[in-house]
Amino acid sequence: MSKYWSPIVSKLKPYVPGEQPRIANLVKLNTNECPYGPSEKVLDAIAAAASSDLRLYPDPLALKLRQAIAVRYGVTAEEVFVGNGSDEVLAHIFAGLLKHDAPLLYPDISYSFYSTYARLFEIDTVEIPLSDRFEIDLADYDRPCGAIILPNPNAPTGIALPLADIERLVASHPDQPVVIDEAYVDFGGQSAAELVSKYENLLVVQTFSKSRALAGLRVGFAIGQRPLIEALERVKDSFNSYPLGRPAQAGAIAAIEDEAWFEETRAKIIASRDRLTAELTARGFEVLRSSANFVFARHPGHSGETLMKALRERAVLVRHFAKPRISDFLRITIGTDAECARLIEALDEIL
Secondary structure (H helix, E strand, O other), rough: OOOOHHHHHHOOOOOOOOOOOOOOOOEEEEOOOOOOOOHHHHHHHHHHHHHOOOOOOOOOOOOOHHHHHHHOOOOHHEEEEEEEEEHHHHHHHHHHOOOOOOOEEOOOOOHHHHHHHHHOOOOEEEEEEOOOOOOOOOHHOOOOOOOEEEEEOOOOOOOOOOOOHHHHHHHHHOOEEEEEEEOOOOHHOOOHHHHHHOOOOEEEEEOOOOOOOOOOOEEEEEEOHHHHHHHHHHHOOOOOOOOHHHHHHHHHHHHHHHHHHHHHHHHHHHHHHHHHHHHHHHHHOEEOOOOOOEEEEEEOOHHHHHHHHHHHHHEEEEOOOOOOOOOEEEEEOOOHHHHHHHHHHHHHHHH
């Protein structure tokens, strides 16, 4: 506390990111990063941009990147917004689209940054409990509200809703913005981007951090009809007109255009996820059905915290959430097959 703080500061509970430690021979399965490096085309594009005239500001509109994203998703560049990671994009969405007289709705077990942003921007919220099977029941969202945000697939559960269900949700709330956060959609979900032309209240958010292996570059984007995108641009340009540097824009363009690398890499991750799920199940774990690049699992004979600590002692990092209903679960990022084998070896020692 300090007498110089604005009143809002003392009310904040900042988001706590996944640990990024420096441990020898570490198997890092705690922050859902891609286990494979980005494509060579991406590295070449970043190097070329870094060797250009960095004394000049980047394109504040990121027009070439927006055009590349638009081509990939069948929209126009004017329907694409880009930012410094999807977290910044979400922050602008909370500020520009989700604060209304009625409350914002989102799941109680979900991306914990949502509640952080709600406190920061002083947005009234209602957290909707997941079902006993840790699924989002859209019938629970059939109530008065100002806006809705859902991750699909959900995090940390990894469970995805079918596109038809998403469409019914959007169609049933024509007077409220509905934001679908698709950070993990490329690993088994179906993007709602194809619905944007049909629904003026729909905004879809994605990131280059997971399926494009660019977590260190910080690029995210949103797709929606022009009035929603204009709201985000107005917020951005009241905050930071140059969120993406030249190397970030160049690398992201190369990543979205390298479809062969994308398809090959995500197929490997999905196959590894299926193998890891089978290995964990064989050892007595309950593993939720995942459409993401991670699994959410618990063992009936061991607490989540105990397993997390025992794995860390063996230089294997996984994510544990000390929260009601999920405190016995571990969120385990899908690594390379060698990293997954290290995890299983460590679990065999512990169990």
